Amino acid sequence: MRIIIFLVVISGFVACSDQSKNNEYSAQIEGFNPKSLLLKKERRLVFENDTIVGLYGSVGVVAEDDYEIVYGVNFMMNRIEKFKLNGAYVGTVSLSGDPNLDRIPWSEALFINRDSILLFGDGERFALINDQGTFKNGWDFSKNLDTDANVAGIDPINNDLSFFLNGNSIFVRSYPKYNWDTDWKYYSRPFMIEYDLEKNKVVRSFGEFPEYMVENRKLRFVNDHKMSWVLGKDGDLIFSLRRDPYLYKMDLTNEQVEKIPAVSASLKSFELVPRTFDSQRDTNFLISKGIYHRILYDPYRDLYYRVAVHEQPLKNEKTNRLNSAAQKVFSLIVLDGSLNYLGEVVFENKFEYSYLNFSICKEGILVPIYDNDENVVTFDIYNVVVK
Amino acid sequence: MRGTRAYATSLLFVILGVFFSCSNGKKEFAEYPFEKEYLQYLIDVHSSEPKKNHIYYLLDLYSCDPCINANLGLLSKLGSNENITLVYINKPRFNTWDSQIESINDKFMILRDSVEEANLYELGLFKPLLLYFGEDGIEGYMNISDFQIGEAQLFLEERVY
Numbered sequence: 001m002r003i004i005i006f007l008v009v010i011s012g013f014v015a016c017s018d019q020s021k022n023n024e025y026s027a028q029i030e031g032f033n034p035k036s037l038l039l040k041k042e043r044r045l046v047f048e049n050d051t052i053v054g055l056y057g058s059v060g061v062v063a064e065d066d067y068e069i070v071y072g073v074n075f076m077m078n079r080i081e082k083f084k085l086n087g088a089y090v091g092t093v094s095l096s097g098d099p100n101l102d103r104i105p106w107s108e109a110l111f112i113n114r115d116s117i118l119l120f121g122d123g124e125r126f127a128l129i130n131d132q133g134t135f136k137n138g139w140d141f142s143k144n145l146d147t148d149a150n151v152a153g154i155d156p157i158n159n160d161l162s163f164f165l166n167g168n169s170i171f172v173r174s175y176p177k178y179n180w181d182t183d184w185k186y187y188s189r190p191f192m193i194e195y196d197l198e199k200n201k202v203v204r205s206f207g208e209f210p211e212y213m214v215e216n217r218k219l220r221f222v223n224d225h226k227m228s229w230v231l232g233k234d235g236d237l238i239f240s241l242r243r244d245p246y247l248y249k250m251d252l253t254n255e256q257v258e259k260i261p262a263v264s265a266s267l268k269s270f271e272l273v274p275r276t277f278d279s280q281r282d283t284n285f286l287i288s289k290g291i292y293h294r295i296l297y298d299p300y301r302d303l304y305y306r307v308a309v310h311e312q313p314l315k316n317e318k319t320n321r322l323n324s325a326a327q328k329v330f331s332l333i334v335l336d337g338s339l340n341y342l343g344e345v346v347f348e349n350k351f352e353y354s355y356l357n358f359s360i361c362k363e364g365i366l367v368p369i370y371d372n373d374e375n376v377v378t379f380d381i382y383n384v385v386v387k
Numbered sequence: 388m389r390g391t392r393a394y395a396t397s398l399l400f401v402i403l404g405v406f407f408s409c410s411n412g413k414k415e416f417a418e419y420p421f422e423k424e425y426l427q428y429l430i431d432v433h434s435s436e437p438k439k440n441h442i443y444y445l446l447d448l449y450s451c452d453p454c455i456n457a458n459l460g461l462l463s464k465l466g467s468n469e470n471i472t473l474v475y476i477n478k479p480r481f482n483t484w485d486s487q488i489e490s491i492n493d494k495f496m497i498l499r500d501s502v503e504e505a506n507l508y509e510l511g512l513f514k515p516l517l518l519y520f521g522e523d524g525i526e527g528y529m530n531i532s533d534f535q536i537g538e539a540q541l542f543l544e545e546r547v548y
Contacts, residue, residue, distance in 0.1 A: 076449070076480060103481045105452060122451065279513030279530075280421070321507040 023219060025212070025270045029245050029263045034343035036387040037334060042364050045379045049089040052081060054377045059368055060111030061085070061361045062131075068361050071117070071131070072368065072377065073109045078102075080109075080117075081377070082131065085361055089377075093133035095119075100135040101127055107156045110163070120163055124154050126170065139170075141195075150189050150205050152177040160228040160294050160356075166235070166252060170195045173227075174205060180225035181277045187213040187224065206255050210244065219272035222285040228294045233302070233337060240295040240306055243270040247295065247306060249339065260339045264308030264331060266290060266346075286325040288314040293330075298360045302337035303384065305365070307355050308344070327370070330355040334384050345384055353380075419518060419528035421509050428508045433474075433498045437520045442471045442547050444495075445505065445516040448484075449477035457536050458515050459484055462491045464540070470547040472496040476505045476512070515539075519546050 056072035068085040078101075082090040095101040106121035116136075119127045124141035141154050151174045156162045163172040176189035191207040213224050221243045229239040237250040238260075245263035250256070267290045273281065293307040310329040315322055330353075331346040347353055351370065358367040364383040371378055419425075425443075429435045437443075446458055462473070473495050479488075505512055511530065517539060519527040527546070531539045 078480070103483060105480060280509055280511040283513075284509070319507075322509065 023272045025221060025243055025272055026268075028268065029261045032261070032263065032341060034341065037343040037345045038385045038387050039332075039345040039347070040383050040385045042381040042383055045085070045381070047083050047089045047377045048375060050375055051092055052089060052375050052377055053077060053079065053092075054081070054371060054374065056081075056357055056368060057107070058109045059357045059359045059366070060109065060117075061359050061366060062111050062113055063362065064114070069114065069131070070359070070361070070366065070379070071109070071111050073106075075105075075107055078106065080131070080133070083377070085363075085366075093131065095129075095133060098133070098135045100138055101129065101133075108161055108163070110161060110165070112165070118163075118165070120156055120172070122156065126163075139195075141172075144200065145202065147177075150174075150176055151193055151202070154193065158226050158228060160226075164229065164231055164237075166231060168196055168198050169203070170197060171237075171252075175225075179277075181220070181282075182275050184214055184217045184220075184275065191227070207250070208257075210241070210248075216272070218275060220275050221270050221272055222282045222289070223291060228292075228307075230295050230297050230304075232297060232304075232339075233299065238295055238297075238304065238339070240292050242291045242293070243267075244292065247335075247339070260335070261341060262306050262333050262335060262339075263341075264290075264292070264306075264333055265344060266310045266331060267292065267308055283325070284314055284322075287323050288312060293355055296360060298365070300360070300362050301383075303342075304335040304337075304339060305384075306333040306335070307331075308333055309355050310346075312350070326354050326356055327351060328355065332365075332384065342386070419511075419525045421511050422525045424509045425518065425525070428505060428510065432500055432504045435498065437524075438470075438472070439520055439522055440470060440547070441520050442543060443474055443516075443518040443520070444471060444543075445474045445476060445510070445512060445518070447476045447503075447505075447512065447515070448479040449503070450515075453533055454515060454531075455479070455484065457533050458531065458539075459487050459491065461536050461540055462495070463487060465494070465543065466548070467494040468547055469496060471543070472498055474498045474500060474505075476500045477503045517542055 053074055055074050057075040058073040060071045062069050070083045070085055072081045078095040080093040084090055095106065104121050104123060104125055106119045108120040110118040112118065114131045117129050117131060119129065126139040127135060128137040129135055145153065147153065154172045154174045157173045157175065163170055171192055171194050173191060174193045176186060178186035180186045187209040190205040191209060193202050193205045196203045223242045227239050227241050229237055232238045232249065237252055239248050245261065247260040247262045249258045249260055271289065288311060290311045291309050293309050296305045298305065308331045312323055312328050327350050329346065329348055329350045331344050333344050334342040336342055353367050353369065358365055364381045367380045367382060369378040369380060426437060429437060448455060478501050513530065515531040517529040517531065518525055529539060529542050
């Protein structure tokens with residue numbers, strides 16, 4: 001009987017200590033030979049005008065024949081500011097005048113061309129406008145989405161673009177009926193739908209989270225439910241998960257997925273938390289911990305850039321106040337057009353740039369600068385150079 | 388037989404001991420865990436000291452529309468009360484609620500944090516937040532989810548009405 005008691009004590013001890021041991025997810029991949037890359041600043045653009053507000057949640061570039069237009073969206077004020085990249089401030093479009101656009105909390109914008117800007121917002125709403133702010137078409141998924149166990153709704157979940165266009169379809173992040181914070185089953189369901197714009201209906205729900213998100217029923221990584229994605233040059237979907245050293249390349253026709261190594265030297269492992277809801281804990285994680293974020297394709301240089309956001313202290317040492325989750329040191333993991341890993345370059349000055357809203361133009365990577373002056377908007381243009 | 392019973396009792400205590408030693412690590416806060424931060428926020432941002440027997444109702448006007456609607460609806464129903472301070476965080480994105488906010492403002496004490504400095508503090512402010520200051524600091528709090536408007540009303544009525 002003493003042996004039984006001893007075993008119970010030992011097993012209890014092991015059960016307790018296992019939880020603390022397994023609360024990290026390793027993100028190491030061996031066998032990389034990174035090339036030596038350099039981040040080269042090309043030039044700075046400064047736009048001044050009394051009507052400029054700035055503070056963009058999203059920045060996009062549209063190329064015309066002989067010039068490029070930069071769009072900056074201030075979602076808080078429902079306005080889009082326009083600039084000619086090699087010229088001046090062009091003007092501002094308000095989204096508040098049209099009843100189809102007004103009072104809808106838009107939070108994402110895809111800039112296709114001057115005639116087509118697609119907005120996505122809370123309430124499962126899409127709107128197609130031109131760059132004069134004229135409403136052209138709209139879709140209200142809250143009215144035309146048949147919900148089931150796999151799809152309870154759609155949402156701008158990603159903190160990046162949560163949708164893309166391909167062929168005649170909108171592909172958009174969907175969510176099942178489960179809670180992403182507390183229920184592992186959320187990660188056993190599809191993460192996107194394809195909505196056929198000609199047939200006006202959902203034609204499939206698909207996309208699987210990796211197994212590691214389901215295997216651990218007790219622990220999760222903050223923001224496991226978010227991802228970033230981009231259509232690759234061959235029409236495949238390339239997506240980036242927040243704690244995953246691999247990118248995933250999905251053939252959209254047959255849904256086959258291939259893993260592409262794209263690890264950051266700065267992200268060694270990820271601390272996991274219990275599957276409970278704790279908003280301040282999760283906020284503190286987002287402020288202080290490192291994550292993978294956006295994935296962009298640069299068609300002018302045939303390169304992919306994967307953003308790795310680095311760790312930082314939770315609080316500012318001088319003020320003892322919380323740091324910003326949007327302003328952190330970040331790096332670009334650079335892959336060639338065939339998704340071969342090339343190397344990594346770091347944007348050191350976290351107080352100047354944000355990893356959330358840079359874009360690609362003919363000259364390079366267009367990075368908006370944080371600026372408190374309402375009437376000035378500044379961009380830097382960078383390129384990655386192989387030494 | 389007596390020996391076996393003794394062992395069984397010992398075993399029960401050991402199992403219970405192991406259970407509690409595990410579950411203690413998961414204990415959730417019953418008290419508002421950010422009182423010190425909130426006091427600092429009041430001083431830094433609002434140049435204000437906490438009042439006793441008083442409720443602070445923190446509402447982010449740039450959060451989700453249904454949350455704002457539900458909370459403004461509750462505030463509109465309540466009678467005037469000088470023991471409630473509304474702390475408005477951010478500005479509303481739309482002017483939809485302007486007249487409703489104006490009439491609510493006449494009923495309660497108001498503090499404004501228009502540039503969301505609350506986000507620089509650990510306040511646990513994911514949803515609208517009720518903080519009740521009793522005689523000895525914060526003696527009750529509630530994060531108001533959209534489904535708990537009724538409970539929030541009870542929370543207010545039991546303490547300051």
